[in-house]
Amino acid sequence: MSTTAGLARDHDAVVDAQDIVSRNSALPLHAQIATHFRQLILAGMLPNGYRIPPEGDLARQFEVARGTVRTAMATLLAEGLIERAQGIGTFVSVRARLPQDDSSTARLLSTGERLIERGIEFQNTLLERRLVDEHRSLEAFSAHRVMHIRRLRTLFDGPASVTDTLINLDLVPEAAQLTDDSLAAGSLHATLRYSFGVEFTWAERFFSAELAPAEVAQLLGVAPGTPVLCHEEFSYTHEHDCIEYSRSWVRTDQHKYAVTVRDSRG
Structure with a gap:
């Protein structure tokens, strides 16, 4: 199995659909997208307060349904990695910094x-x-x-x-x-x-x-x-x-x- 997440080089290069999303992966598309953004956030490559592109833009870049992106964002929101401001947009949460190795106890991961x-x-x-x-x-x-x-x-x-x-x-x-x-x-x-x-x-x-x-x-x-x-x-x-x-x-x-x-x- 090959993982699908790849880290962006800068804040604007958030996605590269060919490197991030694989339709041959065992993980659902929304899980792959959530994993990609989770890595970027925890690695500090998307800073606190960084504005996440709109769902429609991400859906076009990833070549997936808008609902798929929405589900991925809902996962990150539940994990406290992003937060939404009504009428303004979605941003990386100021509380998003977690340990970046197997020592993280903030989320229950296998x-x-x-x-x-x-x-x-x-x-x-x-x-x-x-x-x-x-x-x-x-x-x-x-x-x-x-x-x-x-x-x-x-x-x-x-x-x-x-x-x-x-x-x-x-x-x-x-x-x-x-x-x-x-x-x-x-x-x-x-x-x-x-x-x-x-x-x-x-x-x-x-x-x-x-x-x-x-x-x-x-x-x-x-x-x-x-x-x-x-x-x-x-x-x-x-x-x-x-x-x-x-x-x-x-x-x-x-x-x-x-x-x-x-x-x-x-």
Whole structure:
């Protein structure tokens, strides 16, 4: 998979449709446009107060429907990256400066979404998909119908992670109809969010060191028993229902996590 975002050289060169929008991408067009502007804003290439071109102009430049641009702008507005002034226009928000690496905690993004946002190319391979009835082995994740998928993520240097994901079909039954290509898309969170309107509002993430099981080690291209990072995540909706659970085994020579904490008192 190739990411579609490209950074403008100056404030006026906001878009280059050939570099930004790809109709062969797994991400919807509005998500690609939002990703492009998000990168420009977070990288400081569109300064605070910069006026975003009108939706009609952007639609012509990207060669997409005006509604597609409107949806992209609505995403950025919800994230607090842009703001609208009635009768004047849309501007980069003065509150838009966020950390520019994996340490950002202001938005709930999956690992795949962060890689896409940072312009890092990767490819997912769907290894398995199956429906499971009555899954109650995890205290926080309980559902009558579950879809289990396993994916291998590869970066430019080779295999990076193996991930098992459980999707709660009680909460999003339409996910059972997703094609294999959709399940192997760059970001499963993005697919669920933009295809079915799933709102991930908070998550619990757990990290531990483990020895790679034989099957996982073979997929990662390491010897069985090699230390790997285990990353578990429970993703919730605003109703506090666990809609997705994932468990990843990550090669630490291919990927690392960073976390920034802020004192709420200051």
